Amino acid sequence: MSKQSYQAGNLTKTTYYVRDASGNLMSTYEKEGNAALAQTEVPVYGASRLGLYNKQDNSTDYELKDHLGNVRAIISKPVTDEIGVDVKYYADYYPYGSIARSAGMPSRYGYQGEFAEHEINETGYVAFELRQYDPVVGRWLSTDPYGQYASPYLGMGNNPISFIDPDGGFDTKHGAWLYKTFNGGGAIGGNKLDGFTVTRVLNDGDLSQGRLNSVEIISGRPGDNFAQNLYNSPVGRAAFPDFIYVGGGFTGIAGIGGGTSIEANWITRGPDASLYPTFTATQALGAGMAVDATINIGGFNYLGTVNNIRKTLLQTSTPNGDFPTIWGTAGVEAGIVVGVHGSYTRTAIGESIIGRGVNIGIGFPSIGRGAGGISNTWILNK
Numbered sequence: 001m002s003k004q005s006y007q008a009g010n011l012t013k014t015t016y017y018v019r020d021a022s023g024n025l026m027s028t029y030e031k032e033g034n035a036a037l038a039q040t041e042v043p044v045y046g047a048s049r050l051g052l053y054n055k056q057d058n059s060t061d062y063e064l065k066d067h068l069g070n071v072r073a074i075i076s077k078p079v080t081d082e083i084g085v086d087v088k089y090y091a092d093y094y095p096y097g098s099i100a101r102s103a104g105m106p107s108r109y110g111y112q113g114e115f116a117e118h119e120i121n122e123t124g125y126v127a128f129e130l131r132q133y134d135p136v137v138g139r140w141l142s143t144d145p146y147g148q149y150a151s152p153y154l155g156m157g158n159n160p161i162s163f164i165d166p167d168g169g170f171d172t173k174h175g176a177w178l179y180k181t182f183n184g185g186g187a188i189g190g191n192k193l194d195g196f197t198v199t200r201v202l203n204d205g206d207l208s209q210g211r212l213n214s215v216e217i218i219s220g221r222p223g224d225n226f227a228q229n230l231y232n233s234p235v236g237r238a239a240f241p242d243f244i245y246v247g248g249g250f251t252g253i254a255g256i257g258g259g260t261s262i263e264a265n266w267i268t269r270g271p272d273a274s275l276y277p278t279f280t281a282t283q284a285l286g287a288g289m290a291v292d293a294t295i296n297i298g299g300f301n302y303l304g305t306v307n308n309i310r311k312t313l314l315q316t317s318t319p320n321g322d323f324p325t326i327w328g329t330a331g332v333e334a335g336i337v338v339g340v341h342g343s344y345t346r347t348a349i350g351e352s353i354i355g356r357g358v359n360i361g362i363g364f365p366s367i368g369r370g371a372g373g374i375s376n377t378w379i380l381n382k
Helices: 173-182 226-231 234-239
Strands: 002-007 010-019 025-032 038-045 049-054 059-065 071-077 086-093 099-104 132-134 187-191 195-201 215-219 243-267 278-302 325-334 336-346 352-363 369-379
Touching: 226 234, 243 369, 278 325, 278 336, 325 352, 336 369
Parallel strands: none
Antiparallel strands: 002 010, 010 025, 025 038, 038 049, 049 059, 059 071, 071 086, 086 099, 187 195, 195 215, 243 278, 278 352, 278 369, 325 336, 325 369, 336 352
16 A cells, blocks of 8 residues: 655655555555655554654654544654653644644644544645545545445544544444344454454355355444444334435326326435435326325335435436336225325336335225326426
C-alpha cells in the first residue's frame, strides 16, 4: 500500500506501508522526488502499537493514548543515556476530532491514531484504511461500505465520546454471531485482539462454466449492536419494510379500466433514508372489478442490499424504459371497501421490489372485489 503526495500538480513524495499477513503495519518507507527510497519508521508493538522507532535519528517515540485510541501525548527517550524523557507533543481534542489545543511537533498519528493517520500537512483529514474523515464537521467524505447507519456519512455513530470507527472486526464474538444468525449464516473467525469476522460462501458459481463460488468476508466495527444487525437483517426487513407509504386514490375497473393514486413514501433504510416523505403519483391499468375510492397503507421491500436502497427505486416509467409494476388487489366491496394489495416490480439494476398493503374506503356495491394489471409511478418532489 502506498500514498502519493502532490504539490502544484507535481509528485513530491511517495510513502510505502509494509504490512504483515494480519494487516499490521510493520515499516514505513518514503521516497522524496528523485531521492533514494529510505526506511523512516518502524512501529513498536505490545498488545497494540506503543510508538515508533525513527530510523533516521535512531530515536523512539512512545504514544500515550486515551480510551478511544486518540494520541494525547508523545514522549521520547533521549538518544543519549540521560535519565528522563522528552515530551515532544501533546494535544486535546474536541469530541469529533478537531484539535482544541496542542504544542510541540505533531505526529501523523493523532485523533484515533490507534487506527488512522492524520494528514496534517496535506489534506487536514484523518485517513482511515477505507476512507477519509473530516474532524471539523464530524463526517466521512465518502459513503460507508458496510451500511452501518441510516446516513452513510455519519461519524462515530454520532456518539464520539463512546464510539470509535476503525476499519476492524466486530468488537465482540457475540456481534459476529448476531450478524451470522440474521444474515444467512457463515463461519466466525478472528479473535478479540484483531477483531472478529464472518466468512460465508456465496452460491454464485457455475461449475459447468468453470466458475467457482465466491467467498465473502464480513468485518464489523465497534458500535455494531443487536438492534442494528437485526434491523438490517432479512428478518428485520421482512418485519419492517424498506419503504412505507400512505396515500389515497380512485379505481374505476369494471371489466377493464384504470386508476390513479397519490402516495407519501418514507424510506426507512439505505443512503436515502429520511423522515421527510417522497411524494409519488401512480397511474394503473387493469382488468377485473374494483370501483372505489380508498385510503392505501402499506410498504415495499427491495430484494437487494441495504446500500442500494434509493429514492429512485420508487419510480417506474415505461416510456423511459423502466419495467412496469405488476399489481393485484382483492377484498370485499359492499359499500364499504376492505381489501389487500400486492405488487411486483423488477428494477433497472436487476433486483426486484415486493409491495403489500391494505385498502380501506367506499366503493360500488358488488359481490366481490378483485382486479390486476400494470402501473407506472412518478416521483413528484425530486
